[in-house]
Amino acid sequence: MQKIIKYVITDILRNKIMLAYTAFLLILSFSIFSLEDSPSKGLLSMLNIVLIIVPLMSIIFSTIYIYNSAEFIELLVSQPLRRKTIWLSLFAGLAGSLSIAFLAGAGIVVLIYEPSITGLMITVTGVFLSVIFSAIAMLAAVTTRDKAKGIGTAILLWLYFSLLFDGLVLFLLFQFSDYPMEKPMILVSLFNPIDLSRILILLKMDISAMMGYTGAIFKDFFGTGTGILISFIVLLLWIVLPVGLSVRKFNNKDL
């Protein structure tokens, strides 16, 4: 297993796209922090990068990588290796290299300019989102054999998590505007890793005071130790569930 992970990681890290991604993050985060007059403003811009670009990059890159290494996977399957091991090592390699790219490109810069709990939170959620979206990509890639369909699904999933889901939440809030929706919203936010990460980061910034009563309820839940623990467990579930499902599918897949 270790050998396959090592091979996948070295293969990905040598990939020009991955290098470009790291360089892009690095330049972007450095310019954000040097352009904004205060580091807290810079953090807000970093928030957009973490919530939009990182998931997009992770999901698309992972899907394409899985499709492109179809022959490599077939070769591995012909060896005396368990399918589960192959698939998990592929995932570990992808998730590991994407996390390394994010840490090298954005995480370190954030921690240099803003070595606070907020900076740490952005870095940690960024790593989590990288891993979560490569896990979702594994699931998307294993369900269809057609490459175009698979990549399309991946993009749609990204669109769903970053845009459509929030649209649905907005719709729900308006439909049920006569009811106290603050507490149900906590539950709803657990169903989207991007929303969950955004709320976790925002509550670490002082702008949480702006969110009024809603913010106060959220702080009561997400601000406490148990709340943070629960949110990270949910984020972990967002990794474990798609990967587990995809392993089951891959085990029975006719290659």
Next chain:
Amino acid sequence: MKILTLIFCCCYLGSFARILKVGRQQPYASVTAAVAAADNGDTVIVEKGVYFEKNLVIGKSIVLKGIDHPVLDAEKKYENISVRSNGVTIDGFLLQHTGVSSIVDFAAIKIYNSRNVTVINNIINDAFFGIYSQYGIHCLIKNNTLSAKAKNEQESGNGIHCWKSDSMQIIANTISGHRDGIYFEFVTHSVIWRNNSFHNIRYGLHFMFSNEDAYISNIFENNGAGVAVMFSKGVKMFNNYFKENWGDAAYGILLKEINDSYIENNHFEKNTSAIYAEGANRILMKKNVFKNNGWAVKIQASCSEVTLEENNFLENTFDIGTNGSLVLNRFNKNYWDKYEGYDLNKDGEGDIPYRPVSLYSMIAEKNPPVMILFRSFITSLMDKTEKVIPSLTPENLKDDHPLMKPLPL
């Protein structure tokens, strides 16, 4: 003329003001004794030391002066000094351990129905109410430092509390850790100037039913709920700083039922809402700087004829928030850092109007849980679409002449 001079001289000779000294090696050992022996116009000088005077009542117009801040300690049972005469001066004391009661408003210095009282250069520590004026007229409260360690609103008093007073001058005091820094109720024709009010648990300045007052060049920082100005008219607020009032219900200034007032040249920085106006009429807000606030101005539809002119709006999350489509207020010649228009004729004013209300802030006002989507992709997308084709934001809430460059304020 000669006769007049003679009479004047006689009067003068007849009333020589004496100086009575209090201290360890002085004729008087306690302040109470010296005050009892003094006549109108005398000066009582108190030397350094700690005095337990219980409740010191001053019923004559005398000058009470402390050398090197002698301590008057009320043992947490009494009021330190009660002023019950006109023309009293209290200068240079350290007052501490005022009694706390839920029936009587004990204060370190309390002025009862008196005129021309001067309270200067005192340090007041751990008081219930700091300086309290009840039916005071023409009193001067200057250069005092008040600090307390209030924990909750029920068991704490206000720093400088004026009730039914007139022509008060509150100048250059520093107030922290009280319930309200400065509290005005039914106070008229007064001025609050160059005070510093911070870390109070409720309001930095609390102002009710007080007409024709001015507050100028004060700093209100980090108070529980900022500054509240309510049910008053003819209030002038100039050159003040309102800073870092962060919290669920914290405002730079809360304006409620305010009429015919002026808010000019103030600085608002890092407040949740810099100005929250409800039922405010005929108010001129001019040349203010709004920087780094959550909402710069929240102006409810119940306000009318509020004019915002020549203000700078910089780095606020939302510039203007409102709750209805009715707009009876005027926005003109402000600088908005979010303005994306152009200026073809180079007259310094943008050619297309600026609409400072974003769709998201409108929605959040109507349906607060929507704040859960704060800073998400969809809300910024919505705002951009709304900017191009306004549909939900009030059509008339706009600045027709937005400035291209910030004003030098």
